[in-house]
Amino acid sequence: MEAATVQRVRSEEPASPDVVPAAGWRPADPGPLGLGAFAMTTFVLSMFNANLVSDKGAPVVLGLALAYGGIVQLLAGLWEFRTGNTFGAVAFCSFGAFWLSFWALEVFYAKEITGNAGHAVGLYLWAWAIFTAYMTVAALRVSGAVLAVFVLLTVTFILLAIGASGSHETVTHWGGYIGLATAAAAWYASFAAVVNSTFARTVLPVIPLAHAGGRRRGTRRSS
Numbered sequence: 001m002e003a004a005t006v007q008r009v010r011s012e013e014p015a016s017p018d019v020v021p022a023a024g025w026r027p028a029d030p031g032p033l034g035l036g037a038f039a040m041t042t043f044v045l046s047m048f049n050a051n052l053v054s055d056k057g058a059p060v061v062l063g064l065a066l067a068y069g070g071i072v073q074l075l076a077g078l079w080e081f082r083t084g085n086t087f088g089a090v091a092f093c094s095f096g097a098f099w100l101s102f103w104a105l106e107v108f109y110a111k112e113i114t115g116n117a118g119h120a121v122g123l124y125l126w127a128w129a130i131f132t133a134y135m136t137v138a139a140l141r142v143s144g145a146v147l148a149v150f151v152l153l154t155v156t157f158i159l160l161a162i163g164a165s166g167s168h169e170t171v172t173h174w175g176g177y178i179g180l181a182t183a184a185a186a187w188y189a190s191f192a193a194v195v196n197s198t199f200a201r202t203v204l205p206v207i208p209l210a211h212a213g214g215r216r217r218g219t220r221r222s223s
Contacts, residue, residue, distance in 0.1 A: 027082055032193040034076030034092035035149075039186035041069030041099055042153075042179055049160065050176025051169075062103050069099035087138055094135075098128060122165030129157035144207030145189040152182040 041064045048058050077092030105124075113120050136150040156179045163172030192204035 027079065029193060029197060030076040030079035030083070030092070031085070031088055032190040032197075034073050034080070034088065034096075035186045035190035035193070037068045037073040037076065038092075038095055039183045039190060041065055042186065043183035046156075046176045046179030046183060048176070049172055049179055051173050052176070062106055065099040065103040065106075070096050070103060071100070072096075073099065087135075087142055091135060094131065118164050118167050122161050125157055125161035125164055129154060129161055132157055141210050143189070143209055144205075145185065145192060146206070147209065148185045149182060149189060152178055152185055156182050 041061070044064055045061045047053050048055055048061065073092050074096030077089050077094070077096055080088035080092055110117070132150060132154045136147070136154050139147040139150040156175050159171055159175030159178060162168060163170075163175055188204070189206060192206050195203045196206075
């Protein structure tokens with residue numbers, strides 16, 4: 001009897017003013033985080049691919065690939081599922097997995113490749129080029145900023161795949177240069193999303209490409 005009374009009293013207590021109703025909760029946009037993680041990791045790796053810094057320092061890429069490009073970008077992709085953004089979820093989860101697989105390949109498996117390692121790595125890069133190319137088609141309904149990232153990234157993967165498959169160092173270096181442009185475009189898209197959200201107005205344009213009033217679930221945001 002006493003327990004029932006206590007339970008009834010608790011159920012009649014007013015809700016704390018600090019408790020926000022679940023229906024009014026809105027998640028933050030994970031897009032800028034995913035873009036930033038992708039941009040920084042791509043930038044550092046591309047500096048080595050372009051031969052702008054000594055390849056003796058290449059292991060520094062691995063820490064970024066695991067922590068920022070990999071884990072953080074994967075988390076951003078999972079959070080995109082919560083916001084209903086199919087494009088962002090697929091892109092960030094996939095490229096987060098790319099960086100994790102790159103880290104694992106370099107740390108654990110590259111030394112196990114026998115025969116022509118260049119052809120094996122080239123196959124790996126061609127597969128990612130195909131994925132990036134069809135995501136580029138989907139990006140036609142996202143924003144100009146994101147579309148630029150995917151166009152440049154597709155070119156980057158193609159050049160790196162050609163360079164790895166045929167041991168063409170010059171082509172690999174060009175892949176590094178385009179990779180730097182890709183990183184710059186991704187950083188811009190991330191920067192624009194953060195600044196526009198913070199200032200609550202369009203400070204840096206991203207050029208939305210979805211039809212006004214007809215945006216579908218999964219393409220409703222520019223980031």
